Amino acid sequence: MAIICKLEPTLMNYIEHVYKCNRHDLMAFRPFILENIKLGNIRHEFVNKLLAFKDVFKEMGTAITLSKNLKSFSTRNHAISEVVNELILQGHLPKLRNEFYPVTTSFYKPPFFQLDRAAVPYFGVRAFGVHLNGFTKNSNGSLDLWIARRAKDRLFCPGMLDNIVGGGQPIGLGIMENLIKECTEEASITKDLSTTAIPVGAISYMMETEAGLRLDTLFCFDLKLSDDFVPKNRDGEISNFYRWPIQRVAQIVNDGFEFKFNCNLVLIDFLIRHGFITPDHPHYTKLIKGLRF
Template identity: 40%
Template sequence: MSFLDRIAACNNADMADYVGLHGFGRRIGWVRRDRLELLARHDGAFRREGVGIALAESEPARAETAVDRALADLAEAGHIEAWRGERYRVAERYGGPTLMTIERAAAPFLGVRSWGVHMTGYVRRPNGGFDLWIAERAHDKPTYPGELDNTVAGGQPAELGLQENLVKECGEEAAIPPALAARAQAVGTISYRHALPAGLKPDEMFCFDLELPEDFTPEAADGEVHAFMRLPAEEVIEIVRETDRFKFNCALVLIDFFIRRGLIAPDAEPDYAEICSGLRRG
């Protein structure tokens, strides 16, 4: 196995299986071909447009209301699971204008790009190396139970800024105080196109690093984490490279950390250039 295997697992979508979802004069998502007729039945919200599908309303508030109604009906019929009651932005890019908002659980169903924050907490060893705080997801979590995560991660709600959301997630997931969480440094993004039964995730994650004190131990605060483990970076590298224990996108966040910290060297890793480009395929 290799780092490229982790990147391929994250970028597993065959885009021939999807058609564009259009609205407001632009493409806003990707819908699986086998769901076109299902969406078209909700003609107050969606309409067929050539080989693809589009929003039936062009005015944002009316479009949002109609889509909300259709998505609620689809969820009641069992087509959308794990309803969150959390709003996600629909936008062409993170800094672009919000076109509308939708229920978080429906974002993959419509192939709408989502954003999130992923934070890698590390401790600097006296010899110059790193230990990483790794989270094991709760075993009763509805998504990816028991898999390994970055120290803190969370989706990006419509109403919060990135740093604000990160501080919130740090407190909720790992009991990291706000003053300490605010020291996290933004270090870039990863992006991918991941197909899963719910639909398509053409997502972009904002990555942060946080150097944690030697005497600080994260604590599972909200029940989403089973336990935290402090592991040498060398051991985490082996887990990422040789197993699929990490949640698909968390593996890419860690590969990015390894590269930035010089833990994967271009002379020692023949796939170095392909790994670097693969972190931003989305």
């Protein structure tokens, strides 16, 4: 009986991560529309804050949009940046991250404007990132994964477990350029090594948070590391690295919430692609579909 009691929640938890990353109630939000295209979702209270800036934001039926005077990328950036700064002063937005994200419906379309990373979830617009699975294959065929622990002074998820490398995708940087940059900063992985990382797909989710709505797509990479490689953090984001057997990582993901929320999806994707979660798992097809919003 004890085993059955253990088994049931164990089989549940992979899917709990999918549910957790996709929990949202769009009734709490108003569509954010520009040039007749829906770009995001803004919580009702934040809509009211934005509408106070009459030269920048307008109502359009049930939606909110930008003033028609703001036609170009640069005029929009300028006007929105002023609003963001004012809302920070008023205490309605957290301090700037000084990293700009493109505001767009697809990574492959030109952005309508750019937004400081701190404001992105408040507008509920799409955001993109890169995450890396760094692993070693042992001589006996077993697989170890390198896992990071986030520094305790991090704004988000301090002290939680993380992928060896992960980062947001700022405007103007290619995906591979960004991966190389993050590999250097977060784990001292050389450019020669990081360019051997294999792009293996992407996961995406739509998650309601205190700030608003996160609609994130994470481009995933696998990097085979040599047995003697040891990552070293440079930018202060990571306090420790661990080299753990994949079974241990799978157990941690399965059993709870020690990893930063979205890393669980990156790891479930890894476990599926490498055959550690098999078609016998009762949520196999649900997990596969659930990893892509």
